[in-house]
Each structure stands twice: as structure tokens, then as C-alpha cells.
Amino acid sequence: MKLLIHILDLPLKIPFTISRGSFSVQKTVIVELHQAGHIGYGEATQHAYYQHSQESIVTSLEKVRPFLESCHLESPEELWQELSHHSKGDTFALSALDQATHDLAGKIAQRSVYEQHGLAWQNIPASSVTLSISSIPQMIEQLSLYQNWPVIKIKLGTGNDLEIVKVLRDHTNAVFRVDANCAWTVSQTIQMSERFNELGVEFIEQPLPAHSPVKDHETVFRESALPIIADESCVLEEDVVHCSRHFHGINIKLCKCGGLTPAFRMLKKAKELSLLTMAGCMIESNVAISAAAQLLPLLDYADLDGDVLLAENPATGVELKEGHFSPSKEFGCGTRLTEQIA
Numbered sequence: 001m002k003l004l005i006h007i008l009d010l011p012l013k014i015p016f017t018i019s020r021g022s023f024s025v026q027k028t029v030i031v032e033l034h035q036a037g038h039i040g041y042g043e044a045t046q047h048a049y050y051q052h053s054q055e056s057i058v059t060s061l062e063k064v065r066p067f068l069e070s071c072h073l074e075s076p077e078e079l080w081q082e083l084s085h086h087s088k089g090d091t092f093a094l095s096a097l098d099q100a101t102h103d104l105a106g107k108i109a110q111r112s113v114y115e116q117h118g119l120a121w122q123n124i125p126a127s128s129v130t131l132s133i134s135s136i137p138q139m140i141e142q143l144s145l146y147q148n149w150p151v152i153k154i155k156l157g158t159g160n161d162l163e164i165v166k167v168l169r170d171h172t173n174a175v176f177r178v179d180a181n182c183a184w185t186v187s188q189t190i191q192m193s194e195r196f197n198e199l200g201v202e203f204i205e206q207p208l209p210a211h212s213p214v215k216d217h218e219t220v221f222r223e224s225a226l227p228i229i230a231d232e233s234c235v236l237e238e239d240v241v242h243c244s245r246h247f248h249g250i251n252i253k254l255c256k257c258g259g260l261t262p263a264f265r266m267l268k269k270a271k272e273l274s275l276l277t278m279a280g281c282m283i284e285s286n287v288a289i290s291a292a293a294q295l296l297p298l299l300d301y302a303d304l305d306g307d308v309l310l311a312e313n314p315a316t317g318v319e320l321k322e323g324h325f326s327p328s329k330e331f332g333c334g335t336r337l338t339e340q341i342a
């Protein structure tokens, strides 16, 4: 295989703010893997919380390059094991490469990745679209952009979380999900869960910091009026079993776990443990979104709106419009870079 690396800065439609900070340009790395006249694509974005920069991702990719370019792709799953060893714990770089090997293997076999995994495009959940933290008038304005979306995810972790949800509820009948990104305490979470239950909130994503004492997670798990979904607490494959003791469900992201290979295994394990299943994303282009969309037939909840929040998308693939996905006509993950990038 031959590896090509694109380093891109993607402007957002509006600045994106969560409980930990704000940004208006997403720095991303898109990889291409070439073999037998086909191209597979993958992507990983910079992320401060997980301590991966554009530079660190590219450095990891360059370390893997000699091994990768000596390989002939047969099975993405078998190659993942080797790539995991060569990328030395950089799950972001590993995820980009694993997306690309899945995309490439599917394009060579002329099947989509979900078909390669014995799945059909059926029972596909709607995706939420995310409102980032802002003033209440600005959050109402954000909401007005998404009038026909059936599910709205609200980023919280402010001093007036309850007021935000109450006011937004006056403007829509959409299902709400809330994500505190680790910003709440135990008592706050339990109180909020009761109020939010009355306001049409479906679940709470990661209320407590991931490193909170186990007893705190247990108290919230036991006393919350709403399901609690692990995001920052569910990073790697081995976290699934641990989370099954303190959470109702898990939010898988390809860059956290290292790509589609571990993500498919995590979803299988989660279902065995009767956990609710969700896949999320970073703000990223259609390359990474189309890869994560291959997991859709296995999900209870989807939060794959990353490219909806971008001013321009450098790729085409699985489409998300007003919460509903359309599969790509291309094989593999279904993605392709637009001409000016390629």
C-alpha cells in the first residue's frame, strides 16, 4: 500500500463551545491508502482533551509508514493488530489508518463495510445535531437552524443548565439529549436528571469526570432518573466491561478506541452486556463520519453530526440530512475526497 497524508484546517459554521473550551477551526489529518487502483480514506482530528495534535498524529503516521508501505492489505482486522503495535498507543493515528484499510478492503471487494460485517442498512437510528454552549438567545438561534431534526443534543456544564433546557423546550418538540462533558457533581446530576426527565430529555451523557471515584459513578447510576451514557469513561475496548457496572450505555468514537476494528468488537461486547449502544464523533469531515456510519445498524443512538457543523466539507459519502442518513453509493466506507483536495 502507498500512504498519502493531507493536513487540513476546516472552518466551522459557528464557533463550537463545550464545558472545557471553544474553537472555530478544526485541525484534521486525512489519510489515503492506495492499492490495486483503489483508494481508502481515513481521518483523525486534533483533540486537546485526548492530547492529540495535528503534528502528533502526523508524527505517528510517519512512524508507521515504512511498515504500512511494505504491506499488502488482505484483512483490516488482522492488519489492525500490527498497526496497533507500530502506532504505539496513538489511537487517533491508528483510527485513521483502520478506517482507510476498511474503506480500501470494501472498495476492492465491492461491498460496503457494514455488508462485510454481515449487516444490512436496516433499523438505522436518527442522528442528533449538537447545540454548543452559548448565551440563551444564541442557543435559541442555533436551534432554529435545525427545525426538522428529530433529536437535539445540548452541550451543558454552565451555571444555568436547567434554564437553558427549559427555554429550548419552549421552542421545539424534538427529543433532547444532554452532554455535560464531565462538568457535574453527583448531587447535581441526580437533581438534573429528575427535572430533565420532565422536560423530554432522553439521556445524560458523561455527567461526572471520568476519573471520579467509582462510588460516585455507582450513586449516579443507581439514583439517576435518566439513563447515563459513558463517553469520556469509555475510551478503549477494555472499558466496556467496566462501564457496564456504572453506566446504562456507552458512546463509542473511532479515534478514542483506534478505529472500526475495535469499535465493532466493543459494540458486540456492549450488546452481550445489555448496554445501550451509541456512536459519536468529533467535529470532523465526511471521511470519519462515513466510517463511523458503518456502525449504524448496531446502534441504539447516533450522534454523527460532525460534518454538519463544518462550513465546508472536503469529502462526500454517507449523507446526513435533518437527522436521517442516506447510505453512500460507493463501496467501503463510501467516502471520497472532493477534487480540490484530491
Ligand SMILES: [Mg+2]
Pocket: 179, 181, 205, 206, 231, 232, 251, 280
Ligand atoms: Mg460526549
